[in-house]
Amino acid sequence: MPLFHTYKVANAQKMLFKALLLFLLFRFCESRDTITWNQEQLKDGGGVLVSKQSKFELGFFSPGNSSYRYVGIWYSQTEVSNKTVVWVANRNNPINDTSGVLTINRYGELVLYAYNMESTPIWSTYVSRSVQNVNTTTLSAQLLDTGNLVVFQDNNNEISIWQSFDHPTDTLIRGMKVGVNWKSGQEWVLTSWKSQDDPGTGDYTLRLYPNQIASPQFFMYKGSSKYWRSDTGPIDFVTNQEETYYLMNGTNTITRATVTDSAVERLTWDDGGLQWEEDFSAPKSRCDWYGQCGANSKCSPDNVNVFWCDCLPGYVPKSISDWNHKNGTGGCVSNRLGLLKCGDGDGFVKVARVKYPDTSIGALLKSGMSAKECEQECLRNCSCTAYLSTEYEGLVDCLTWYDDLMDILVYTEVGQDLYVRVNATVLAANARRSEGFLERRGMLAIPILSAVLALVLIIMLACWWGKKNRNTKGIDFVEADELVENQTNPELQFFDLDTIIAATDHFSRVNELGHGGFGSVYKGQLPNEEKVAVKRLSQTSGQGIKEFKNEVAVIARLQHRNLVKLLGCCIKGEERILVLEYMPNKSLNSFLFDSTRRSFLDWEKRFEIINGIARGILYLHQDSRLRIIHRDLKTSNILLDTKMNPKISDFGMARIFHGDQLQDKTSRIVGTYGYMSPEYAIFGRFSTKSDIFSFGIIMLEIVSGRKNNGYDLEDPSMNLIGRVWELWGEGRALDIVDSTLKSYKPNEVMRCIQVALLCVQEDSKDRPAISAIVFMLSGELSPPLPKHPAFVYRRDFSADVDPLLPNGSDSVNDLTITTMEVR
Incomplete structure (x- = not known):
């Protein structure tokens, strides 16, 4: 045979071998989205099903630190390290090794076996006998790009006999329902995992209460008890003769709702940050928990430090003792003077901006009524206790209640106005108060x-x-x-x-x-x-x-x-x-110096509070048309709103400077020991720099969680300023940081400590102006090194008792001195 011919044959054989190898590799690597009867099955370790556009995957997995194996569906687009599982097949029947096999039988049922145990399924679907006499060669189970696993009985994948969307676990994704089918009796609910390591059925369930005579609403149950209830606002419910359900719709963003072991959350995937961002979570405040204040009452979530429950008009606490001990679960009952006498001059009192009362208790919905017609509808029925009229997208609904009013939450801005029925006595009393108020405003x-x-x-x-x-x-x-x-x-x-x-x-x-x-x-x-x-x-x-x-x-x-x-x-x-x-969270010192509530203030919030106080002082000293010297800045005069934003209060001792006035002197010293600057406490001289000194003390107290005049464990004679100054000199200033802070930004904390030490310098001329402080806190201006501060040591009250202070006082931060002769 010629050498050239031999070379051509050998070369052709090599090319054929390579082509065959590439074909086999392609077939091996090619992803699939379908399991067919008696041809393909899914084995643990044998790959995963991937939807056509690679949006979802189905396969075997082990959650968290567990070694058990489960079959689940998860997002393939969001995977960075941990799987975000949206559905689990055998959530209550795990496999203890990697011998699992998922297949489809001749009845169109998905069956999960453990290896060599095919006679005992670990898990299987149920298919009605009416569809089991099918051509087995056309049976298939396909993972769709919606995340739905569907069993089809025809070659065109048009006739489905089972789908995972009908059997949700803990997560709702687009296309899934939560609700009920009236015809079949099937209910779609979400149930939490037992833990991050165990996807078994947990204690918390989210279900839709499909009231056919009132508005649908979501309930989250803990066991059999109501745990949280949604607002019955404009939610996209679908109601017809066969079904009532909520269907998650929306844009192309990846969104899911999940029931955890204590909350229901809605999250959206952030492609830029490669993480899930929370859109909604409940319950959060104490008023979100169902029935927190019992029947016939309203709960105000902004009332943190005072009792958050109030009785509705015409009602009084069922137990005064419980109410005084801030236990409102017993609710309210009709006032003896407020008992209804139907038709005897009774009317309605408005309760503004509330979450609807529970519509599953004695509520009735009618459409096409005006607000006045709704009022008359309730007034005609002696059993009607309240009404609410609302309009959404041109549709007017009238909701009336005929029993106790449960789970009312007061909103700050949103919400609906509820009208509570009262008798003539209560109505007249309320009218007198309202008329007096309007008269004062209008005349x-x-x-x-x-x-x-x-x-x-x-x-x-x-x-x-x-x-x-x-x-x-x-x-x-x-x-x-x-x-x-x-x-x-x-x-x-x-x-x-x-x-x-x-x-x-x-x-x-x-x-x-x-x-x-x-x-x-x-x-x-x-x-x-x-x-x-x-x-x-x-x-x-x-x-x-x-x-x-x-x-x-x-x-x-x-x-x-x-x-x-x-x-x-x-x-x-x-x-x-x-x-x-009204400031619902009271004062800053009620958080800072409380051993349990201090933990509510993480470093991010503390830094926001410091900056907020600085902006308030900047306004007082520079930006308002009057230059105001507060003279009594301290943590108890810093109040916190619903979002924990700081607001300076108590201006009884404030002074106004006019023109170019920079300093004043008084023989009547006011303020609080522990916050007063030395030139003011000793000589009666005050200026903007007096407030700067007080602000420095406040900053140190926020960073450390300690009072300035509190004892230092290592040196009882040293106050907070002295302790910080000592640690600053040793290069250990961060040792003063509040031990309850689990994490913080060292650079920000060090900047605050350095600025605070600049504020408490002994000579007032060395202290920075508030405008410079604002720039230093933001990092736009580098703070200089501080000089020696004032008041490094605590006063020894046992040796030198000030007649203005109580004997044996350990801390005098909160004692405001209103009159003191200058020494």
Whole structure:
């Protein structure tokens, strides 16, 4: 044979071998999305099913730290390290080794076996006998790009006899339903895993309550008890003669809803961050838990430090003792004076911005009614306890209730107005309160003019009297014409004492938010449902009428997100009352210095609070048209709103600087030991730098979680400033960080400590201005090295007792000194 011919044959054989090898490799690597009867099956370790567009995968997996094997479906597009499993076949019947085989039998049933145990299925689907006489050669199970595993009985994959979407586990994805089929009795529910390592059926279940005579709503159950209930707002429910269900729809983003061991969550995949982002989670606040306040009551989630439950109009607590101990689960019952006498002048009182009461309890839905017709519908039926009229996308619904009103939550901005039925006595009392309130708002001329004239006379007398002792270098308190200008501010209201008494339930101790040297602060609710804080000055307090008017005049002019807003005031006889915006989380010190609540403040929130206080001081010192020196900055005067944003409060001791005035001096020192600057505490000199010193102390307390005048375990004679200064010199400043902080940013913490030490320097001229502090905190300006601070050591009260302080006081941070002669 010629050499050339031999070479051609050999070369052709090699090419044929390579082609065959490539073909076999391609067949081996080619992904598949289908299992067919008696031809293909899925073995543990033998690959996975992958949907056509590679959106989902089906295969064997072991969750978390478990070694057990399960068959599941997970996203293939989001996999970074851990599988996000959306469905599990054998969730309650795991395989203890890797011998699992998933196949389809001649009846069209998916069956999971363990190797060599084919007579005993681990798990299988059920197919009705009416569809089991099929051509076995056309049976297949296919994983679709929707994440649905479907068993088809025809070659065209058009006739399905079983699908995984009808048997959800803990996750809802697009195309899946939660609800009920009235015709077949089938219910689609989500049930939590037992744990991250065990996908078995857990304790928590999410199901749709498909009320056919009222609005559908979701319930999350813990066992058989209601745990959480959704709002029955504009949710995309589908209702017809056969089914009522919720179907997750939306855009092309990857979204899922999951029931965990304590919450229901909706999450969206972030391609940029390669992680799941939370869109919604519940329950979160205490008011989200079902029936937190029992029947016929409402729960306000912004009430953190006071009792969060209130009875509805016409109702009183079932157990006063439980109510006083902040246990509202017993709910409320009809007031003896509020018992309904049907048709005898009864009517409705509005409860604004609420989550619907539970519609599974005695509720009825009718469409096509106006609000007035809905009211009349309820009024005609003596059993009707409340109604609500709502319009959505042109459809008007009338909801009426005929039993106890359960699970009402009060929203700050959203929500619906609920109208609660009351008798003539309660209706008249509520009308009197409302009319009085509206009259004060709408008919301002005579009563406000009288009040202004009286107030002007008082102020002029006070100013005339004060001129005898006024320091000519500065202005002691606000001039009379300035106060008059504030009192004519239409946003500042004058409240009569009856309104205040009604709002606070006669200054009930249940509504007391706190008390101090100047009196008590109460939670109140005005006739228009607005929550307020009522500051009632004690008649024996150190703050006199001058300080009170000063606080009114100062706060009325200040408008900033980090300052507490004044809504109005009340002066009658010896009563001096301020009405302020309500801060549900009370003061910063109630969190910082509480061993259990301190953990609610992580470093991110503490840093936000520090920056918020700084912005508030910047406004006072520089950005407002008046330069305000607060003179009593401390953690107890920093209040927190619903989102834990800080707001500076208590301006009774504030001073106004005019023009180019930089400093003033007084013989009447006010403020709080532990926060007062040395030049002010000793010589009575105060300026913006006095507030800067106080802010430095606040920063150190926020970082450390300790009071400035508290004992140091290593050196009892040293206060917080001294301890931080000592650690700073040793290069160990981070040792002062609050031990409850599990994680923090060292650079931010070190920056705050350094800025704080700059603020508490002994010489006021060395302390930075608040504008520089804001830039330092943001990292836009590098802080210089601090000089020696003031007050490094605690006073030895046992050796040098100050007659103004209580004997044996360990900490005097919260003691406000209102009068002290300069030494």
